[in-house]
Each structure stands twice: as C-alpha cells, then as structure tokens.
Amino acid sequence: MSVKLSAERGCELAQVRAPVRAGGTAHRAAASPRVVTLTPAPSIDKVYFLDRVQAGQVNRAKGVATYLAGNGVNVARALHLAGNAVSAVLPVGPEGIAAIGCDDGIMQVACGVEVGRPIRTNVILVDESGLTTNINALPAPLDPGQWDRLCQAAIGEVRRIGADWFVLGGALPIDRSTGVAVDLRPLFRTMRSLGVSVCLDAPVDEAWSGWTDAGQPDLVKPNAAELALMAGIPVLSLRDAVEAAALVRARGVETVLVSLGPDGILEVGGQGALWACGPHAQVVNTTGAGDAALAGYLSVSGRDGRGQGQRYEALRRAVSWGALAVQQETTMLPHAIANAPGILIGLPEGDHRLS
Template structure:
C-alpha cells in the first residue's frame, strides 16, 4: 500500500492539564513530528505489519522537516520541493478537547507536483501495491489553481491499483465523482459539505453516502466521531461503533480508522452481495472503529500499539438515530 500526503506538515503538539482560552497556559509536554493524513495512515499500517510506503514532498530548505523524515527510515519516500513545509499547532487538554491551528499549504509549481506524482507511481510499481491513499490538504499551484489529480488517478487506474481519497469537502466533491476513485473517507462536516445540507440522523448520513456511490464511488466510509462509522457500497450499508470509548485526544483518529479499514479490507470488494461480502465488510468496519477508538484513548497523537482493541458492534443502521453532533 502507498499513501500520498500532498502537503505534509510539522506538527507541534502541546499538552495541557487545563486549557483556558484567552489566558496564558503552560504546557505539560510538547511533541514535534512529521505529520499529515497520508503519513499517519502509513504509520498505523506499518504498526500492523502491512508493507507500506508514504510519499511526501518536503521543502529542500527545511532542515528540521528533512531530519524528521530521515527518522522515519524507509517508511517515507521524500520528494524535494520549493515551498516551505507547513507547521500546524495542536493544543490538547486533559479532558480530550483538541484545538488545531493548521497552516495553509504553500503554492507548488506544476513541475514539482508532477515529480510528486511520478514518485508515487514509482512506489506503486516497486511495492506492487493494491491501494493508493491520497490523504490530506491539496496544495494550490503557483498559478492559483488546485493541483490536478486527474493525470495521477488515471495512471493509477491503468496500473490496476485502487484509489482511496481522504481530502477536504471541496476537493472531495470535485474528485469523488470523477469515476477514478474507489473509496472515500469523509468525516461528518466533509460529507455535509459535499451533500450541501445538514445531516442530523444516521438515515441522513446513509442517504448522502449513497449519493456518492450512485455517482461512481465504490465505497464510502463516513466517520461520525462518538457515533462511529457508516460504510456504504452498492450492495449494502453497515454501522460500526464502540459503545463506550474514553476520549483523551481526537487528533489522528480518522487516520487510524482508515488504516484499520484498509488493513482488514485491502482486497475487499462489494462483490455481488450475500453472506461472504457481509462478513468481510463488517470485519473491515469493526477494525476501523476499533483502531479509531484506540487513537482517541491514546495520550499521544501517534499510536504506539494496536493491542487492547475495544469491543465493536456492527449492525444495520437505525435511520432514526440522532447524531450526538446535533
């Protein structure tokens, strides 16, 4: 499996006993590491024993970013680019609340974006990968337009590799209906952005996900925080959640959940229905929910172990269930 993080970051994470907005707060500890959704997914997959490579562009003028990449060893394929590496600030309180200040991606010359795409294709061939995960913020080119994924996704399709897209709502809406994407993983606000309406119940979430499936996406894995995950594909829908899960830190939970689904379901397709499909799809969703729960219960923002996964319930969704978000 190969992941692409189009605009990675250096995450600076501050942990507080009690964080009071508008006042001076003293952090108990501070961590710094290379981040970005695709990198986080790759780390978790590696933790599970999956053969994984993360492609990430990093500024050639950023010694700290290059050093953080070097520490990751063979996990990361570095592509040198000219824009400075982003810095994100994450504030984590002991009650589990998390505040993120994310820097906007820099402008990337089209020639450098093409180099990133070619490095990604090279890794797919080298690993004989079955999935490409494009995850995280998409940068703009120097002419002010979003980077164009079409050439890359078309090349990936020709290789027979499946594509997972985990990007923000605007970019998700643009590419999810391109006919080049097999799996998308929106969170609730991103799915609402694509649907153009508020989603208050499980039935609303399922309906919005089905619209994406009807538009050509193979599978929608929608994360809903404490309400779990909904998996929708042409042959059915399942709802997975952990009945009780302690929340210490929510950063990276969605990435862990996506890694869980792909680790269990890297060869899963919806098939033509029936019991084998139901069992396989439910198992992938169960691992997705379990790994997400492990992530929010972790005191750091990087999963250190996949031991002690909680119990998960997987069932057909209750369309009338009202989401805790509302």
C-alpha cells in the same frame, strides 16, 4: 545513521527497508493489502498539553510532543505498525526527513521528494478534558514540476510494491500555475489504469467540487459535516447519513466510509449499508482518529473484492483503531494494536441521532 532523503534516495530507502511484522512471516505480510499514501502537504505537529485552554491569556503547557504528521503519513504509520507493506510519499525540504529528528517507524517507509521548502508546522492544543484545538499552517504552493515529481514518485511506489490501494491524504497545495488546488484527476486516472483502488481523504472544499466521473475515487472517508457538504443535505441522523452517502455514490464513488466519532463508522457501498459502533472511549486527543480508522479499514480491504467476513473485519478494525487513537496523546498508535471488545456491526438504525 542519518539519511538525507531526496527524490531518488527517499524511494531507495523505502525499498531497502520494507516493513515486516514483528514475529510474523513473509507470506502473511504479502497476503495483506499493500498501500501507497501521498501526503501533498505534510506537517510537523507540535502538540501542547494543558489543564485548560484560556483564550487571550498566557497558557502554560504541561508537556509538548513533536512529530511528523499529515493524513497520509498517519495512515501509513498505522499500517506499517500493523505489518502491511506500505510506502509514504511526501514533499520535503532540502534538509530531508531525517532532520525532523524522530524515527517512530514512518522513516522506514518514507519516500521523500525534495521541493526546496521546509515542511509546515501545525500547533495542536489539548486540554485535560480531551478538547482539541488545531492551528494548521497553510500548505505551501507547488510548481507544476514539483507536483508532477510527487505524482511520479507515487506511481513508481505503486508499481514497486504492487499496491492494492493508493491513498491521497490531507490538505491540497495550490498549483502556482492556476492559483487553485492541484488537479487530482490525471493522477487518479493513472492509478486506475494500473488496477489500483483509489481512496481520497482530503478537505471537501478543496477536493470535491467540479469533479467528473472519470476523476472520482473508489473510496472517500468524510466525517458527518463533510458528508453534508458533499451531498448538499443536513446529516443529523444515521438515516440522513445513508441518504447522503447514496447521493455521493451516485456521482461515481464506489464506497463511502463515514467517520462518526462516538457514533462509530458507517459504510455505504455496492453491498448496502453497515454500521459499526463500540463502547465509549476515554478521549485524550481526537487528532488523527479518522486516519487511524481508515488505516484499520484498509488493512484488510484488498482490491480483489471482499467477502462478508472481510467486510465485518474491516469495520471492526476501523472502529477499534479509531477508538484506540483518541486515547493517545499524539497521532501515533501504540505498538500493540488489537480489536476492541464489544463492537456491534449491523444495519444502520435510521432514527439514531448523531452526537
């Protein structure tokens, strides 16, 4: 049945079709962290697969894939697949999410808020070596009322599922009334008042500058280049990354989770620094690997604190899911998610140079 999602119907659909782990139990699903994601600027990703991308010439694609995407959408899709209770809030056009024509599980947990304009389209070029070129359309600006409806929908979903985590993922739209990116601080303060941990995974130049401590999230997930921008120092080694993460934490962030690509994942928080890395993975498409890693980390990271065992498992899943993601043609993980063998977790090797 085709369902047109609006601000009201979208949240209703998310409620009546809550995810359940295949072959699992209600108790097991309830014990896992519950997550609400907000993707202010989702996209329809069109992925073109080519032998080689040749600039300035006609390129013939061997295949094309089209699907709904965006950082928060990708995180929610992976968590839903793993059996976590999740709700994905996003703006949609008058046609609703169902008009995209694909249902890979994300439609079951989507809460669409109509904003009167279609979802943007991004183009991704992937060559046979795994080199990925992204051409991303700019997010459409939002009126203050539209942004407020998105925020209220996210707050409502946090209350409805009793969320442990709220994730703001992806590019930020421009607020028409100010001409700059929408202000996240009021939303984050409300989430904290509800006892929800806040994760930010947005472009650094859009979301980081000018914040006060009251608006800082509990968790950020930069890559090495973004971490360097956040801290204002070069990040060329693990020692640099630990130092930069400490500078970010000094501004009020509790935990910095650094995605290092082939060099693994670095976590720097109140319990110190841990580095997790695994065997080399065959790269097919790097788009969405960081989202998959974040989903793996959040899938076992509740708001009531973690013992050392949970901390290790969160990092193990982050590395495993990220490695699994780069081996897929799209950002959608396969139905069988399992930890990869050979993952090492320990103190960072300070002299290790980043790839």
